[in-house]
Amino acid sequence: MISPLEVFRTYIKEKGLRNTPERETIIREIFSVHDHFDVDELFLRMRDQKSKIAKASIYRAIPLLIESGLIKEAFFEDGHLHYEPIYGHSRHCHLRCICCGKVVEFVEEEMDNIVDRLAKEYHFNILDHRLDFTGYCAECNNKMNDQDNVDTKELL
Amino acid sequence: MISPLEVFRTYIKEKGLRNTPERETIIREIFSVHDHFDVDELFLRMRDQKSKIAKASIYRAIPLLIESGLIKEAFFEDGHLHYEPIYGHSRHCHLRCICCGKVVEFVEEEMDNIVDRLAKEYHFNILDHRLDFTGYCAECNNKMNDQDNVDTKELL
DNA sequence: ATTGTTATTGTAAATTAATTGCAATAAGAA
DNA sequence: TTCTTATTGCAATTAATTTACAATAACAAT
Ligand SMILES: [Mn+2]
Ligand SMILES: [Mn+2]
Ligand SMILES: [Zn+2]
Ligand SMILES: [Zn+2]
Numbered sequence: 001m002i003s004p005l006e007v008f009r010t011y012i013k014e015k016g017l018r019n020t021p022e023r024e025t026i027i028r029e030i031f032s033v034h035d036h037f038d039v040d041e042l043f044l045r046m047r048d049q050k051s052k053i054a055k056a057s058i059y060r061a062i063p064l065l066i067e068s069g070l071i072k073e074a075f076f077e078d079g080h081l082h083y084e085p086i087y088g089h090s091r092h093c094h095l096r097c098i099c100c101g102k103v104v105e106f107v108e109e110e111m112d113n114i115v116d117r118l119a120k121e122y123h124f125n126i127l128d129h130r131l132d133f134t135g136y137c138a139e140c141n142n143k144m145n146d147q148d149n150v151d152t153k154e155l156l
Numbered sequence: 157m158i159s160p161l162e163v164f165r166t167y168i169k170e171k172g173l174r175n176t177p178e179r180e181t182i183i184r185e186i187f188s189v190h191d192h193f194d195v196d197e198l199f200l201r202m203r204d205q206k207s208k209i210a211k212a213s214i215y216r217a218i219p220l221l222i223e224s225g226l227i228k229e230a231f232f233e234d235g236h237l238h239y240e241p242i243y244g245h246s247r248h249c250h251l252r253c254i255c256c257g258k259v260v261e262f263v264e265e266e267m268d269n270i271v272d273r274l275a276k277e278y279h280f281n282i283l284d285h286r287l288d289f290t291g292y293c294a295e296c297n298n299k300m301n302d303q304d305n306v307d308t309k310e311l312l
Numbered sequence: 313a314t315t316g317t318t319a320t321t322g323t324a325a326a327t328t329a330a331t332t333g334c335a336a337t338a339a340g341a342a
Numbered sequence: 343t344t345c346t347t348a349t350t351g352c353a354a355t356t357a358a359t360t361t362a363c364a365a366t367a368a369c370a371a372t
Binding site: 336339 | 349
Binding site for chain 1: 329
């Protein structure tokens with residue numbers, strides 16, 4: 001399987017742009033963890049690896065990483081965008097706990113059918129979709145119930 | 157059916173907060189249009205109605221409107237959040253054109269089943285979900301193809 | 313109705329994410 | 343190696359959202 005770096009190099013050449021060690025470092029860091037990230041987090045991770053890359057360079061790289069199919073926007077939370085690597089990852093949806101932030105990923109087989117149906121019905125050329133569920137994970141749900149019970153007892 | 161204003165008044169009382177004409181104006185404006193909106197847009201709409209409400213008051217009202225179940229975040233686009241009224245609206249998904257911004261709404265019956273299945277499988281108390289599809293609408297898709305043809309001709 | 317408490321407002325300043333101008337650097341084609 | 347110009351780091355800017363603060367007003371209790 002072609003590596004993310006190779007995919008990016010091909011994209012860069014195709015677009016007549018220039019590849020740089022900075023961009024490769026960014027890609028390597030993203031694909032060394034394979035998890036959701038935001039710009040600040042990625043910047044700090046790279047700083048920990050002794051990288052001196054400016055945050056502006058990360059911001060400037062992101063549209064290219066999206067265009068080349070390496071990453072995509074995952075969700076907007078806490079006032080900023082979060083991204084995730086998608087190259088080499090199966091299309092998946094998210095189940096997110098609004099209490100502790102835990103994210104469960106899962107593949108929803110039904111989605112392809114829905115996309116096909118919608119494309120026909122609304123004459124859309126559908127390129128992407130995002131399916132996110134939010135609620136409380138088992139732990140947080142239990143914690144809340146316990147808390148409620150405490151409150152109730154206090155009131156008695 | 158209970159009006160959005162009544163729902164909000166009940167919520168406000170329940171929370172020991174105070175209702176204000178400003179908040180009611182905001183709710184009235186949102187539910188006079190029943191469409192997606194962002195803060196700036198809503199602010200301008202209200203200014204057109206000769207309302208002098210400060211933008212900060214809209215920002216401060218939004219969490220209450222969400223908490224009371226009147227509106228929810230719809231999507232993040234063009235660098236800021238967009239909201240939509242949900243009270244009195246059926247749960248729906250979005251099909252959004254990334255070229256012209258057109259939004260098609262539709263109800264996806266399958267979602268309830270998926271929610272039930274996930275809740276059981278992952279022991280989540282699922283409160284909400286967001287299903288958005290993005291791509292090109294028929295018109296924009298055609299326009300793009302025409303454009304491509306022009307480009308191709310120019311190259312010949 | 314009047315009063316008292318304090319939540320809410322408008323204004324301006326602050327904060328935060330993201331973008332951009334600029335001069336120095338360096339990628340990569342020639 | 344040379345040349346062109348895309349990319350970088352840095353600092354300044356823009357834009358969305360939040361917040362401090364003093365004035366106002368909601369509404370519960372007189
Ligand atoms: Mn994911
Ligand atoms: Mn909608
Ligand atoms: Zn949780
Ligand atoms: Zn369109």
